[in-house]
Amino acid sequence: MRIPFSPPFVDDDVLKEVEDTLRSGWITTGPKVKALEHEINQLTGCQQTLCVNSWTSGAILTLKWLGVKAGDEVIVPAYTYAATALSVIHCGATPVLVDVLTDFTIDPAAVAKAITSRTKAIIGVDIAGLMCDYDQLKEVVNRPEVQSLFVAESEVQSKIGRIMIIADAAHSIGAKYKGRNAGVCADVNIFSMHAVKNITTAEGGAISLQLPSNFDPKAVYDLMRLWSLNGQTKDAFSKSNGSGWRYDILFDGLKVNMPDICAAIGLAQIRKYSGQLIKDRAKIANQYETFFNKKGWAQPPTLKDGSRESCYHIYALRINGITENERDAIIEKITAEGIAVNVHFIPLPMLTAFKDKGFNIQDFPVAYDNYAREISLPIYPQLTKEEVESDMYCS
Template sequence: MKIPFSPPYIDQDIINEVVDTMKSGWITTGPKVKAFEDEISRFTDVDNTLCVNSWTSGAILVLKWFGVKKGDEVIVPAYTYCATALAVIRCGATPVMVDVKEDFTIDIDKIEASITERTKVIIPVDIAGLPCHYKELNDLVNNKKIKSKFSPDSENQHKLGRILLLADAAHSFGANYEKLRTGKLTDITVFSFHAVKNVTTAEGGAISLNLPAPFQNAEEYRVLRLWTLNGQTKDAFTKSQGGGNSWQYDIVFPGLKINMPDLCAAMGLAQIRKYSGQILPERIRVGERYQAFFNNKPWAQLPILKDDQRTSSYHLYPLKIRNISEGQRNEIINEIADKGVSVNVHFIPMPMLTLFKDLGYKMEDYPVSYDIYSREISLPIYPELKDDQVDFICKVVEESYERVIGNETNI
């Protein structure tokens, strides 16, 4: 039996929506993107959502909008995909890495100890789809002592008057924290709709705006939308509608070119319409079947999929193996692969990567991140997996563990 790790969810409804877009004669940013934005806003219960061409682009755009620049600091977890920090670097600022907790979420005590007068943004990351501890994070940025350290430079920084809380929800579309969905938990949230995500547009992302007064989210949506189109006051769809002066436009910001096309939005539009009723429940089915099996294995450390405050989006199933080394973990993965099951590791901590090592980050400063990484194996979790396939994966993981660890025990 061959089981891939994370194939994209494509059914006839998605194909029909994409074909409809192709037949419409309009494939770049237009009505399908706007419809998808509206669906995301309804799903997350936010006023405004802006679609972009990737999570990374969306994060860069938000940081630039907030005025993040050289000399500024942005706090990020050491345990995340590199894009979280690369977005900061692209703005000329410095990523300040802090360690995570055993549940993969950023350590708030470590954040507080790292805040300086140069800190402009904190980016918590919902690894595997489990929301961070957002009540504590919001309390932190609104704490009088922390606010007194904030040194605003830009108009939007003065307007907010504190550190911006920007959620990296690349994994957590559909997750909940205290009955609120991700998108509604911080000032701004950026989602990813990459090919492996719960909802995909092949490539893409979205910015959900939840800014407090005196910001008007509709106005900030309008400004950010211009930024995605080189700062141009009219998009191509508006210009195409005809009329005497429809061709006229202005450039009012030094913008980027990061808009999502309708052809991509069509995929997401078809998926989000069946996400709550079909796609997410099937991911939950797979995750809970894993939990039931591995709960009886003393060597298995189960991920948190839900607790009193949080419910995961079941994007990943990050199983940790107790009392093993990184090398043993790698041997177990090789055994699993030999039996036809594709697994993964999420993630290689950033201080282990050449770019960040060269910038001076040291892995020994983030012991929890390394420990999690060294023992983690991400198992396949997606709607198309049948129960017998999940059972096969469980059996393969158990046999692979016993083969590697049992052999070493018997030497």
């Protein structure tokens, strides 16, 4: 039996939505993107959503809008995919790495210790579908001693009046924190719609806004939309619908818009996400949970606790009492059975680009321990009961 790790969910509705886009004659940013943005607003309850071509470009756009520049610092967990920190570097700023908790999420106490007068933002990373403790992060940035360190150097920073909290929600669309949906728990919440995500557009991302009351979210959306289209005052769809050919470039924007042909895939999926797809994922996760809770050698991931419910994006199993090399040997045996598994993630300080910047994994013991014992098992709606059982007994 061969079991892939995370194939995209493609059914007849996806095919029809894509075909409709192709037959419409309009495949770049247009009505399908607007429809997907509306669906994300409805799913999350956020103020506004802008779809872009990747999580990474969404993070870069957000940081540039915030005014992050050379000399600034952004706090990032050591346990995340490289894009979280690379988005900071691409803005000329410095990522400041901190350790995580045993549930894989950023450690608020470590964040508090890392804040300086150069800190402009904190990026909390939701891992495997489980959200960070955003209220605790908000409590940290609102402490008087932290507020006294904050130096606003842009109009946006002045309006926020504190360190901005950004959610790397790449894994968490559909997750919940204290009764709130992913997408509304940080100032800016950025989803990924990469091919392996719960909702995919092949490649893509979405910036969901939940800004303080002194912001006009629609005005921020409009400005970010300009940022995503080279700072151009009219997009191609507007011009094709009779708004005239003449345009202006208002500032040095980016080119990171999502095309309709990609949005069509996500649009078909999100319409059945809450009613079907996330429930299918939960069912598989609970099958794993029932099995591994009986095994003394297994440390199952947190799926629910007193304040959070995962969206079941990854089943991040840890094996008790093993080394990194022993974990790798286990993965080789599982792979030999035809079952594709993965590891989420190699901590940033173990990667060459970050080692070269002076980071040392020994400074992040929890991140390393989480990584060294972790094996990500397949979890997706198409997975059959027989395949789930095969995954469990090979693990």
